[in-house]
Each structure stands twice: as C-alpha cells, then as structure tokens.
Amino acid sequence: xxxxxxxxxxxxxxxxxxxxxxxxTFITEEYPPYNFxxxxxxxxxSVEILERxxxxxxxxxxxxxxxxxxxxxxxxxxxxxxxxxxxSTTRTSQREALFQWVGPIATDRVSLIARQDSGIRLDDxxxxxxxxxxxxxxxxxxxxxxxxxxxxxxxxxxxAMTNVSAMMMLDRGRxxxxxxxxxxxxxxxxxxxxxxxxFTSVLVLSESDLYxxxxxxxxxxxxARMQSALEALRRRGALRELLGDSLTFNTEEYPPFNFLDDxxxxxxxxxxxxxxxxxxxxxxxxxxxxxWARSYTEARLRENHCVYSTTRTQERxxxxxxxxxxxxxxxxxxxxxxxxxEASSLDDLAAFRVGSFREDAVGQFVEQQGVSVVVAPTERExxxxxxxxxxxxxxxxxxxxxxxxxxxxxxxxxxxGFQQVELYLACHPSVPERFVTRLQAALDRPGGRGRPxxxxxxxxxxxxxxx
Numbered sequence: 001x002x003x004x005x006x007x008x009x010x011x012x013x014x015x016x017x018x019x020x021x022x023x024x025t026f027i028t029e030e031y032p033p034y035n036f037x038x039x040x041x042x043x044x045x046s047v048e049i050l051e052r053x054x055x056x057x058x059x060x061x062x063x064x065x066x067x068x069x070x071x072x073x074x075x076x077x078x079x080x081x082x083x084x085x086x087x088s089t090t091r092t093s094q095r096e097a098l099f100q101w102v103g104p105i106a107t108d109r110v111s112l113i114a115r116q117d118s119g120i121r122l123d124d125x126x127x128x129x130x131x132x133x134x135x136x137x138x139x140x141x142x143x144x145x146x147x148x149x150x151x152x153x154x155x156x157x158x159x160a161m162t163n164v165s166a167m168m169m170l171d172r173g174r175x176x177x178x179x180x181x182x183x184x185x186x187x188x189x190x191x192x193x194x195x196x197x198x199f200t201s202v203l204v205l206s207e208s209d210l211y212x213x214x215x216x217x218x219x220x221x222x223x224a225r226m227q228s229a230l231e232a233l234r235r236r237g238a239l240r241e242l243l244g245d246s247l248t249f250n251t252e253e254y255p256p257f258n259f260l261d262d263x264x265x266x267x268x269x270x271x272x273x274x275x276x277x278x279x280x281x282x283x284x285x286x287x288x289x290x291x292w293a294r295s296y297t298e299a300r301l302r303e304n305h306c307v308y309s310t311t312r313t314q315e316r317x318x319x320x321x322x323x324x325x326x327x328x329x330x331x332x333x334x335x336x337x338x339x340x341x342e343a344s345s346l347d348d349l350a351a352f353r354v355g356s357f358r359e360d361a362v363g364q365f366v367e368q369q370g371v372s373v374v375v376a377p378t379e380r381e382x383x384x385x386x387x388x389x390x391x392x393x394x395x396x397x398x399x400x401x402x403x404x405x406x407x408x409x410x411x412x413x414x415x416x417g418f419q420q421v422e423l424y425l426a427c428h429p430s431v432p433e434r435f436v437t438r439l440q441a442a443l444d445r446p447g448g449r450g451r452p453x454x455x456x457x458x459x460x461x462x463x464x465x466x467x
Contacts, residue, residue, distance in 0.1 A: 021059040021222060024214070025084045026050065026066045027074040030163060032187045033434035034088040034106060034210060042066055045434060046088045046105050046210070048242050049233070056229035070162065072139040082217050089213035090142040090206070094149070100218055102226040103211030107282055110143045110208075111201040112177045113170065113185055120176060122203040125150045133176040134158055136166040143179030146205040163188060170199070179205060183281075183434075186441035197444050247431060248305045249274065249285045250295035253380060255403040257309040257327055257423060260289050270309045270326040270423060273443065281442035283435060291378055293358040303430035309423035311361035316426065321436045323443065324424030330398040331362050331419040336386050337411035341393065344416050346371055355382040355391035365419065366395050383408045 028035040035044040042063045054061050078086035079098060090108060091101055114120040122128055129152055137144035137157050144157060158175050160166035167188050170178040182201055189196045214223055233239050251258040251266060258268040266287040278285055299307035300319055309326050333349060335341045343349050346369045356363025357376045367373050374391050376382050383404055385391045405412045427436060
C-alpha cells in the first residue's frame with residue numbers, strides 16, 4: 001500500500017526543471033577573432049558559438065547579455081564570483097582545478113612576436129632567459145603565465161593594459177617582444193593599419209585549446225548542459241559552418257604556379273605555399289583544377305569558394321577577400337621562333353592577332369591598351385593556335401609560356417615584357433574574415449612553412465607540369 005502511495009505522489013509531483021543557463025553571468029574580453037567589440041557590438045567565433053548554445057538550450061539570452069571586460073578583471077571575476085563564465089580561456093594544467101570547462105572552441109597558438117628588423121632569433125626558452133629582451137604581456141594572460149612558469153624573470157615583463165597597447169609597445173620599440181596569441185596578434189595588426197610582414201613569430205610558447213571557463217562551484221548540470229549543446233552543434237556540422245575551416249580552392253593549369261602533376265593532384269609553387277599555410281594555420285580546403293573562367297566565376301558567385309593564382313586588379317578588388325602574394329608573374333608577348341613578326345610594345349601589336357584566354361588578367365589588360373585579343377578557352381590552347389597560324393602573338397606570363405612551350409615541344413621567341421604583377425588567392429566575401437586572417441598570418445611568417453626563406457626555390461617537380 002505504501003509503495004502505491006509513493007508512486008501516486010511521484011506521478012503528481014512536477015519533474016525537476018532542466019538546469020537553466022540564464023542564471024549564469026557570461027564575461028568576455030578583446031581577443032579577436034574569437035571575441036571582440038566592433039561598432040559597439042560583440043563579434044567573433046566564441047560569441048557566435050555561445051549564441052548557438054543559447055538557442056540549443058532555449059536560453060533567453062543573446063550577445064547583448066554578455067559582459068565585456070579587460071582580461072585581468074574578467075579572469076578575477078570568474079575566479080571569485082559564483083555562476084560566472086569566462087571566454088575564450090586557454091585550458092592549462094595550472095588552471096584545470098580553478099574552473100569547470102566547456103569546449104573546446106578552437107586551438108590557439110601563443111608565441112613571442114618580434115619586429116622583423118630586430119634580428120631576434122630564439123631557439124628555445126633558454127635563449128630567452130639568457131637574454132635581456134623586454135617582453136610585453138597582458139596580466140593573467142596565458143602568454144604571461146607561460147613565461148613565468150618557464151622561469152623568465154618578472155622584471156623583464158612589461159604589463160600592458162590592452163592587447164592593442166601591447167602591440168603598439170612592440171611597434172614603437174618600447175619592448176623587444178610581445179607574448180600573445182598569433183592569430184589575434186596578426187588580426188590586430190591588420191585592423192590597426194600595421195604591415196604584418198614587419199613582424200615575425202620567433203618562438204612558440206604554447207599551443208592549446210580555448211574553452212568556456214566556468215566558476216568551479218557552478219552547478220555541474222549547467223556545465224553538462226552547455227557541453228551537451230556544444231557537442232550537438234558539432235555533430236550537426238554547425239561548428240564547421242561557423243569556423244569556416246573547410247573551403248574550396250579552385251585553380252587552373254598555369255605552371256609553375258598551379259597545375260596537375262603526374263599523379264593527377266593539384267601542384268605548383270602557389271599550391272605548395274597555400275597547402276603549407278593551411279597546415280600551419282590549422283585550416284583545410286579542397287583543391288580543384290578547372291578551366292580558368294569556371295574557377296574564377298565560382299569564386300565570384302559561390303559562397304566558400306576561392307580562386308588562385310589571381311592577379312589583383314582594380315576591377316577585381318572589391319569582389320573578393322585577398323590572401324597573398326603567392327608569387328610574382330612577369331607578363332610578356334611571344335611568337336613562334338620562326339615568325340618574322342617584330343614588336344617592342346603593345347602598340348606594335350595592334351595590327352596583329354593576339355591570343356589570350358577567357359577572364360585572364362593579361363588579356364584584359366592588353367585589351368584596355370587598345371589591342372584586340374582573340375580569346376581561347378584555356379591557356380594551353382594558345383600554343384596550338386600559334387602553330388596553326390590562328391594568332392600571331394600570345395600574351396601571358398613569362399614562366400607559363402616557357403613551360404607550356406617546352407611541354408608541347410615547340411620553340412617560342414619573346415617579343416617584349418610589359419608588366420610585373422603579384423598573384424593572390426581571391427575568396428568570395430562569404431569566406432569568414434577569421435579564415436582569411438589566419439591564412440594570411442601563416443603565409444606571412446618569414447622562414448615558416450607558409451613562405452620559404454629568401455633565395456629558396458621550388459622543388460624540381462613543382463617547376464613544370466606533368467607531360
């Protein structure tokens with residue numbers, strides 16, 4: 001009888017309400033591209049993921065409910081005030097017991113950054129300890145903690161109020177090094193009009209995952225609910241969508257920058273640079289080789305598509321996000337070795353049939369100079385058109401012409417060179433800014449895997465296409 005009574009009571013009593021996240025206080029800082037303030041509104045990957053978690057858990061909060069504090073204040077608040085959440089926070093063994101954790105959100109690499117003209121080289125942390133370099137840090141930031149843990153004297157550290165002030169300390173020579181997240185540092189440089197090629201990462205201090213850090217006395221049900229929501233987003237591919245870490249890179253046959261090798265894989269000097277930069281930045285992309293007009297059109301019209309190797313022209317500039325340069329291309333005019341045609345400028349070509357291919361910057365430039373251009377579907381077809389007498393001259397990149405002619409077994413004669421340009425990766429505007437920033441930062445690290453040391457050359461198998 002008692003058992004039936006207990007069962008009846010349990011049926012009548014309401015079930016416990018699911019743990020609600022709206023009782024938590026969320027705190028973030030200025031750490032772009034993960035979390036930052038722009039035009040009075042919080043932006044960034046971590047903010048966007050948190051809003052998705054709010055929606056997933058039916059939490060009536062938005063980014064407007066997130067508090068924006070300096071890092072040291074936010075860190076102290078999350079340590080001392082119950083039911084607070086701090087992000088984006090690097091999860092370390094020293095911090096492990098201080099918080100409960102939800103994540104990971106992303107991977108962050110913290111490095112020592114120097115001015116390129118400083119000549120600073122560090123092989124390990126011992127070199128730093130033995131030096132007298134002054135280092136800009138943010139109090140309680142992971143960079144500062146790593147330095148102190150490694151035994152760097154506190155007297156050598158120069159605390160800054162904000163990451164921008166730390167960056168300016170380095171730029172103006174008030175410190176020798178800056179300990180900070182690489183992605184964030186390079187993003188800030190670009191946002192503040194500094195040339196990121198003026199700076200270089202000289203020593204990696206740590207590579208760790210970023211998390212939401214919750215006060216250690218937070219109800220474990222809330223922690224579990226946040227983590228469960230994050231995992232649900234990950235399973236559905238929502239995080240990959242936000243991260244923008246998988247794109248399509250279209251290219252064409254344009255040796256030595258991009259072409260199919262004898263295994264049918266996209267290769268070339270520009271391809272090699274991009275693959276290395278992607279790996280270094282922890283990003284991914286699918287490479288495809290298509291006719292140039294299609295490659296260019298897809299990047300122009302389709303979300304999450306990019307095209308390379310692309311000349312950055314005034315007409316193209318507003319339509320893409322740009323990453324590069326990937327190489328330098330010298331334009332020139334050519335004819336067959338036995339052709340008596342003589343020309344020393346584009347004006348001299350006005351009376352002749354001049355070949356290019358669809359949507360190519362070289363042909364477009366030549367047409368703008370008043371020269372009529374005969375357009376082929378692909379660059380390689382201009383070799384056959386020269387041989388067949390369908391065109392008298394061919395305008396293209398100097399290296400490309402020589403390699404394609406060698407591959408076809410014909411001899412060309414260069415008439416004249418007329419323009420030198422840099423080549424880029426051009427991405428549809430939908431490609432996330434953080435993707436472009438991370439890829440550019442990886443590409444611009446001198447001596448890193450993203451860009452060869454001065455004087456370095458491409459491997460032999462990347463100088464010409466397969467036969």
